[in-house]
Amino acid sequence: MTDYLYDGTFEGLLTCIYEHYYSGRADGIFRQDEYQRSLLCDCCVVETNPVKARKVYEAIECKISPFDLRRMYRAFRSCVEGRETMILKYAVLGFRVGSRISSLHGEQAVYDVQQAENKVATEIDKFRGIVRFSVLGDGEKKIYYAPVEPDNDMIEFIAEHFSNRFRDQAFVIHDLKRAKAVISARGEWYISDFEKEKLPPLDPDEEKFRELWRLYFDTIAIRERTNPKCQAHFLPKRYRNYLTEMNDTGR
């Protein structure tokens, strides 16, 4: 039994898949910094190699399908434990059966990756709605800032949506858990490390609109139909920390 350890990048994972074929079978792939050694398994650290990674990347795209490549990448971005091993199994099966793999819903390997992908997809849909911007800065320069804490590492998947929608505003979507952010202006965006300290103060008008929004939110609910269980089903408590309408103060 051999486990491969990688550095946490997608290229690293692809390199591990390469080595699985060319230097010996991997039973599992894990992040180097999170790996717990066990007595039964050997492990070896796989050095990320862009050439090998590219080879695997292109092989997946051509021999399996672009759809499956996308699926594997999204699954990789999920928070599911053991996702790297799932992706390895998916790739192995994919190289055997080709593009039909995504139709073989009964296969455990397919099911696992599909579930992981689904987690990310659900959260993408959710966060298109529940990102809340606050206007920062005084005078001419205004920045729209939104703190988020998603379960999965997915802010890159909502970047295009927001950057197109708010083409004429400069904004930051800050993933506090991972200390990174989507930074966008004029319809273009990039991902960068980010720290909260750099931020300017709130716009003077900001509190007024927050107050109006809270007022609207409280008014629109029909009292006779109150149903907190239903609300919590759609809007779990863990997502509520940065929702303007759920919090009276603070950024």
Next chain:
Amino acid sequence: MDVYEKLKVLADSAKFDVSCTSSGVARRNNGRVGSAVDAGVCHTWTADGRCVSLLKVLFSNDCCYDCQYCVNRRTADCVRATFEPDELAGLTIEFYRRNYIEGLFLSSAVIRSPDGTAEKILECLRTLRKKYGFAGYIHAKILPQVSPELIYAIGLEADRLSINAEFPTMKGFRLLTPQKDPQNVFEPMRQITNQLIEHKALKGPGLMFKGQDLNNADNYLSASSPQIRTIRRNIDAKIAEKSAADEILSGDAVKTKKPETSRDLIRTEEPVQTGYTAVGSRRNRKEIFAPAGQSTQMIIGAAGETDRQVLAATEKIYRTFKMKRVYFSAYVPVVSSPLLPDVFSAPPLGREHRLYQADWLLRFYGFDADEIVGEDHPFLDMDLDPKISWALRNMQIFPIEVNTATMDELLRIPGVGNLSALRIVRQRKYKSVTYEDLKKIGVVLKRAKHFLTCSGKFYGDRRMDPEVIRGDVLQMKDGEQMSMFSSGRTGAPELQDGAETGPRIRIANPSSRINIRKEAATK
């Protein structure tokens, strides 16, 4: 009156409008700010569990009508407020930029005249589109009796239009909205459908007309087309006792027939172009007029209608006007009136939920209203969803073999949805589907196992007895201990009684309780 107070009053007045979806149109940002996502986006969920997608407000609640069920009726003692067009547009933009909302839902009370109010609404929408360059979603409510020219002009700005049908039966309509004429509700619906056809943008509800091109003369609704005539006959006859739904049902099955009039007639009705182009002037040809189509809503539980009448009217609306959605709104007793349910009665939420399930069967599963609710069972079963209720009445067609069934047949199996049916069809091209696979595919086996076979093997209860299956499904759904043995032996009456003692049962309408009993007794 400041903006806080206005927002409070006008949001409070709008909260009973059901539709808050932002779906039906995908658009990249073609203005300064905003875009639209085809599936819609929910931004938050209020304490009642309903999603908030759009800023849903009335333009004004200063109404000149006196509809009995409405909080804003003329004779009601409440605070009146009216937005300024620019005030509301500005508020919408500020909310939108903070990603609170997906767009605007604008309805209004009738301030002095319908046209005067519609002009105000139009002014607000134009401000939003033109001055602020807003390319997000707009849902505009069309008031009855607004002139066709204004409807068209509003449609050029809005993504979705809707007119409230208010009541599924004519009786309810006449009783509770004395100043409105039902014809004024159907006429704008017809106009919108026709205009969508002219722009080649009519898509129809759900998968009901999947693969069909609806944008042809056959679907044109001329004033004398058969569908309209049915509706109109009801109106002309002024039958106060007999419901529109009954009338519709007594006629032939709903068929789309070629309108008898030529297109020339319709041409003359076509409104004048207003000469105004929206910020979305780069909207493509199909997106000029109300690209997300139209919808409507009905109040449930205010006028003593049956589920059969509701669903018949719903189906009729889908088949005739091909509109995207019909919404149901459980009547919340806000007003004390001898004509309405008691103010202390709870809104029929359970019933509303079942009606929505039935609505899904109509739009996505190829069911007819008659299959879901028939003459002998005019109410939906409150304990079981309408699909499994239908299946239990039609045990002769089950079990269905998942490896050979067509897509339509698969969709008839309780516990199999559109996605799982699609996955079954996809997988069996390469590999037969086993029982173990079904779970991974997403089939709800608790219900489905009684209705299907995998490569000839059956996994449900061998007796194939509707009552046994009913007991089995209910037991698992509610964690209630009901021995399958006893329920199988004693049959319906005892099962019903047993169920009623449980804490979970909630039958909204007393008459539906009676009907369920009757139904059980006849079995």
